[in-house]
Amino acid sequence: MSNRRSEHSIDQTKRFMDAYERLMEQFADGGRLDWPAVLNRFEGALLPVFDADGVSILIGSPEPMTAGQDAFLRAYTSGRLASNPQGAAIPFQQAPWLEAALESKTPLNVKDRAKQIEPAGAFFDRELSAVGARSALAAPFESHGGGLVGAAALYRTEPDAFSEEHERLIAKLSPLIQTILSAAYDYNERRLGMLRTEIIHEVNAEAVAQLTSPEQLYDRVCELIHQRFELYDVAIFQIDWGAGDAGEMSLAGHSGEYFEYHEKNYTQSAAIGNLGYAARTGQTRLVNDAQNDPIYFNAFPANQTIRSELTIPIKTEGGYVTAVMDVQSQESYAFDKYQVASLEALSRLVASIVQSVDWYKQMGMLHRLGQQLRHTLDLKSLYHAILTCVTAGPGFGFNRAILFMLDEENAALEEKLHIGPASTEEAYRIWSEIGEQTIEEYLDHAPRQIPFQDVSVADRFMRIPVDNRDIAELSELGGAVAAQDGTAGCSVVQAFQQILRAEEFALIPLVARRRLIGVIIADNSITGQPIAPRLLETLGAFASQAALALSNAQTYRKLEIAFEELESAKDQAHRHERQAIVGQLMQYVTHEIRNPLVSIGGFARRIRKTTREKETIRRAGIIAQETTRLEIILKDVMDFMSPLSLDYEPISLEALAKEMIGMIAESAAESKVHIVYECPEPLPDAHLDVDWMKQTLWNLSKNAVEAMPNGGVLTIRLGVEGDYVRIEIEDTGTGIQSDHIDRLFEPFYTTKKYGSGLGLALTKQIIDHHGGSIEARSELNHGTAFTIRLPINRHARKGAK
């Protein structure tokens, strides 16, 4: 017995030494320790010793990956790895035998799975039954201070395969198995760590190579993750928050089998599924049992194989979710803590690359625009170009923008242009129409004006009063800033807020040569996209270019105006010179004509006076009359030609009108013209030139009387209209055709048989000099009416039309 025992013992020792050596041999070369390799080496060492069909390694943490989720172990089993290199996930709570075995430090020996399922639980259900095992022997192990647990198991397809001896042997091998497994675990951790670093390097390299298109980058990233992590499907969805009711997510890149047959135009609402969850909350979501998950959404009901899904938001600096990474697996519990962390790190990397791509594009655009802006000297084109850059997709992509220029003289910011859609629907219509265009192509489009709904129509070109403090505050902002709703700022910022009524807007001061020349405000009222700090930096750079271009154009415009003024001054000087010469000439001519004319007329009158010969009286009368006519024309011409020099003093129009009525009364009576004088209210004294005004009233009244050779009514009506006195002179005479009305005040236009055609032209000249206005209305055979408006005070002249 003792011999047998010692033989037995020797036998056992021999077997142990054999197994030990085999294990050492397998693992001594220091080669790869990835799980398939570890499994392979265990097989080589242990299968002959235990006469087993296969090995299964169970390893994992009893702590859940994230709070509220199950902890699970990963199983690597002979004959199973080819189809599932990731290993199978076994929920820790579904392997109660492992805890018990660790407690008692004894191996688990399953004699017959057909009779004894319970203790093995999920381990058998999921793993060993898949390879047809009926008996199994599992040695538990624990390391990393209890943070890592697991078991090495041997199985056979027959029942009762393992004896107590086998149990003792595996118990003896346990310390070595534990050392190997924890080393392998560390190796794989490190390997995955390296894999992550490698992927990050590769993604970065791809990003540099494809800096222009985030879509291509998405595809490459998905491909890399898919290959390196050996996953079923990896996809990236871009989110368009403005589309649909809750935003639309569209497939922007993918690699793997799930989305294989679906083109990039696949979209789904951001309201549903794990994708929607990650998009809306900005948080990673892990589903281990997809078919029983309340949130999980299956895009392709024909494919019911998805068990695990991991959705990770891709966020911009401001925490705004622009895309979601979606990783799917046909295994439950497919993702370990490590993969989740790796993929989260990758999504952050992708987010920053996409932003870099945008930034890079913007820098390129800025460069091109800078060149274009520098060559534009027309202010209106500049306003258009600048706001197009601020709002266009290939530009800064703001939904709406308004450009204000500082009007220093009137201490106000004056709106020059606003661009943007009026509503979400219009925004989409425009964006889809414009499609993929370069900024240069955009610039050729006419700007779309927003009827900002909160601003009254009357304020189509808004004005915001500013004082020196406001200007100083705006210039000292130092660059573009984001202003939030309720942010206390200077009154101008509040005024902008009132116009936009947006939660957040970009305030972009335009400062050129250290002077504030204007301000751009822009917002994303339609998409609600937050304004990223880096965008503001780029905007700041753009603003200084824009400001410089605007300032140049303003200077150019000033020069242009100065030049025009100079030209017109030159013209005027030339004209004045000519006028002076013509005036002198006229003086000479009239003098030379008037003297003989006066003699002719004078002597004709003398003849008429001194003779009694009737016929001679008649003939001399004709000469006198014709001479008088010529003298009147001469006088009108001279008055019209002479530069008006007016001497203003406060005078009473009532007195003037009455005096004029006295002057005209005689000739009115001769023509049976009745004079009506109306002045319903007392008039203030007006600043007028008495002589010229007298002449004006006399001219008009005389015309009126002359227009009524067969009698009629001459009405003279005085009144006050605001800062003006009004004189109306109306007759019931012959009138003129209404289409001749406009020509009435033209020099040399006359309807009279004996007129110079200069009377009304001179009248208008006089009224204009007073800063007043004169208008006429007439109806053929019914009469003519003139209305004169004269400023009461001389300083009111400026505002006269």
Add this chain to the structure above:
Amino acid sequence: MNDIAIEVLIVEDDKAMAALIQEELEDEGYQTRVVHNGAAAIEAVQKSPPDVVVLDINMPGKDGIETLSEMVNLNANLPVILHTAYSAYKENYMTWAAVEYVVKASDFKDLKNAIARLAKQAAHEKS
């Protein structure tokens, strides 16, 4: 009208015009003296100052403006009517110390009115 005789000195180089003015004024009952140039006018004023002077501006030799200033130097209170075919000097006549400015017209209405006003003053002073 003219209980006290009012003498008008007519200075006019155009002889036909001078005769015409003379006839017209005499018709109104004024006494007249006629000279045809500035120098003669100064001489006439020196000899015996008239009540009113009717002075043409555009004359050969000493023109009306020169003559006027010399006359004013001789007699600061001499009422002078500038009687001219020019309307352009209207603005300046006061600075030249003329009392009235009349643009020549064949009816001589303005001239007669101006002389009547001055004659009234002269008569008032004489009486």
